Amino acid sequence: MNGSSPSTRERILAAAEALFAQRGFDGASLRQLTSAAGVNLAAVNYHFGSKDKLVEEVFRRRLDALNAHRLEALARIAGQPSTTVEDVLDAFIRPALELSHDDHGALFMRVLARAFAEHDDTLRQFLSDNYGHVIRQFTAEFARLLPHLGKAELYWRIDLVTGALTHAMSGFGLIRRQSGVSEQAHREQTITHLIRFSAAGLSHP
Amino acid sequence: MNGSSPSTRERILAAAEALFAQRGFDGASLRQLTSAAGVNLAAVNYHFGSKDKLVEEVFRRRLDALNAHRLEALARIAGQPSTTVEDVLDAFIRPALELSHDDHGALFMRVLARAFAEHDDTLRQFLSDNYGHVIRQFTAEFARLLPHLGKAELYWRIDLVTGALTHAMSGFGLIRRQSGVSEQAHREQTITHLIRFSAAGLSHP
DNA sequence: GCTGGAGTCAAACGATCGTTTGAGGATACG
């Protein structure tokens, strides 16, 4: 049933990631999408069942890898006495930024930011299912490192950190890569600024 | 040409604000919109020319008031020796949160967040025209209060503050108003958390 | 009283949307 066509299915997913990031889920039509991918219009419904299912698949493919990397990085430092708030933030941020190594990965972060903006309930539910346990584990580690903060206070600050992350990762903001700076160096700079900023916001008395 | 119908035009704008926030610019159709507003379908094109012009009008109406309040608040404190980073943040944040006094104002903040997510160039250009000088004046005041930061460093931090603001103001996050807390108290709490968090992120060495 | 512009209305326009259909090509297995 699968493993047969390495081409069509993947071409659709790649084109979908790019077009969803560029024009949004509603704005990108299946005709634009299949035309860009060089496949037949009916191929989407054949391989994925519907446009909504395709959207879910675009998310699942990336989120599974992203969350696995995050939890892996967290497991290496969680509970250790030498671990700092900056370390935990690095474990959360770096996998997301390094996903952008892949050209399509950078587009995916914009897709993710769009999904946050859309208040569609089914999509939020889907994201909550895939994200929930990750956020919970990171929150627990933050709580250990910041015992002076009440539960409500900690939630507030983590929520604001999430906002800064989403903003920076999706390329919303004014900051753009300078022409003289390599993609690699710019990413490292972004991580550094994000961690310093978030650590200060999280830790302050 | 104007001042004639106090009803139809305003009803369309109110319904548009709500539906754009809920379903997005593409997702909200003129038929849903005019039906919710209790006006005829053709009324939108008659009063605004097109759907795009209606979107622009929704933005212009709110942004003019928002930016005016922000600059007014900034003017009261800018350049004074006793002014703190927290004061400047308050001048920027409070007008946005108090726009939510109006029921429709709260919806507008979500519309604004959506506009950030849409990378539509014409809409970003429009926002830049209306927002640009405000951001510039606030940046200048931050630069005065944080002389130890380089220009690039300051831009980075302000960008991240913007992310946290957009996130919190649009109700993206996990934080929701508790049932026991009044709307007024919740808004004040949001402002307090935002200012403390952002001030720490902006000021840290 | 009549005229003319402003506003509202139902109806229709062409375009585009997501999805379905049925025929046909390709390949592997008996």
Next chain:
DNA sequence: CGTATCCTCAAACGATCGTTTGACTCCAGC
């Protein structure tokens, strides 16, 4: 060779989109 399965293709489906049209109501001004 026959046939079953996976896949692709052009074409069409009904629905909905933003927009336009032309008739109708209302009301102020000469």
